[in-house]
Structure formats: structure tokens, C-alpha cells
Amino acid sequence: MRKLVLLWLLGPVLLVPAQESGGRLAPYYPTPESVVVKMLELGELKAGERLFDLGSGDGRIVIMAAQKFRADATGVELDKNLARQSSEKIRKLGLDQHARILTGDLLKQDYSSANLVTVYLFPLANERVQPLLDQMLKKGARVVAHDYEFKGWIPEKVERIDDDGEGRSHTLYLYRK
Secondary structure (H helix, E strand, C coil): CCCEEEEECCCCEEEEECCCHHHCCCCCCCCCHHHHHHHHHHCCCCCCCEEEEECCCCCHHHHHHHHCCCCEEEEEECCHHHHHHHHHHHHHCCCCCCEEEEECCHHHCCCCCCCEEEECCCHHHHHHHHHHHHHHCCCCCEEEEECCCCCCCCCCEEEEECCCCCCCCEEEEEEEC
16 A cells, blocks of 8 residues: 655645655745744854755855855755756856755755754655664754754754744754764
């Protein structure tokens, strides 16, 4: 029997196969800019720090981290088109020295240099990436999870956003290694 996952995104319920299609760990759904700012502020991102955004989509977290927070930002995106578009936008904005997108599987990357990792993935995906982060992240590194917690980790801080300006609510979880 095929398992299905319930997915609700601003409207009707959509059923998607529980086993990730093509290696995807979450669908692409852009994080509103107001939430991106809150994620980076909650994660206490500072100039010169290394940020990794897992499942970077259109690159908005990576771009804001480099542009407004002056961080060294890397996104990891499986979708080649999204990765290409993000990379082009980074180049056009002149952020090449401080921002980049890696095309590939986020479960096969090295996060040992990260000061901050941002994640907007489904719970199953968080479960799959959690052992990597446990193993690789150095003491003091932070993780900000959007909407879905990491099981067994105790958040240092939880921030609720009642309205993102688009009528949706969000919950952000800050973890520190």
C-alpha cells in the first residue's frame, strides 16, 4: 500500500506520495520576505558568518543573508532550474563573493563550517537531515527551523508570527549546538 502525506498550502488539501519524488525533501514554497528577516534575526546572523540554507528554492534567504546581514551564504537546492535562477540573480546583484547556490542533494553536503543553518522542510526531511547536523555542526552553531521542529532537540527560542503580511501564520524554532 502506498503511503500519502497530507500537504496544506494556502487552500485545498493536496495528497502527495510520502516517499520523496526525485530526491525532494519538500515542495518549493517561497518563504515570505518578512519571515526570512525574522529567521535570520532569530538565528543571530552576524557579518562574516557562514550560513547554509537547506532547500534554498529561489535563493531569497541566501541573498538576504549576503545583502543585508553581510554573511557568507550558501544555498543547497536539488532543482536545477531553481538553482540556476538563484545563481543568476546572485550574479546580477553582484553578490558572487558572498553568496552561492550548490546544486545537489542536501543530504550529501558538508555543513561543518556553518554558524547558522536555515531549514524549511517537512518533518520527515528534518528527521533525515538531523543526524548530519548533529555530526557536523560545531559547538555554538545555530539552526532555525521554519514551521517544523526537530524531534529530540529542545528549542532555545520559539517565535510565532501571527500574520506574515499574506495572511499566513508561521512558527520559527531556534536550536543551538
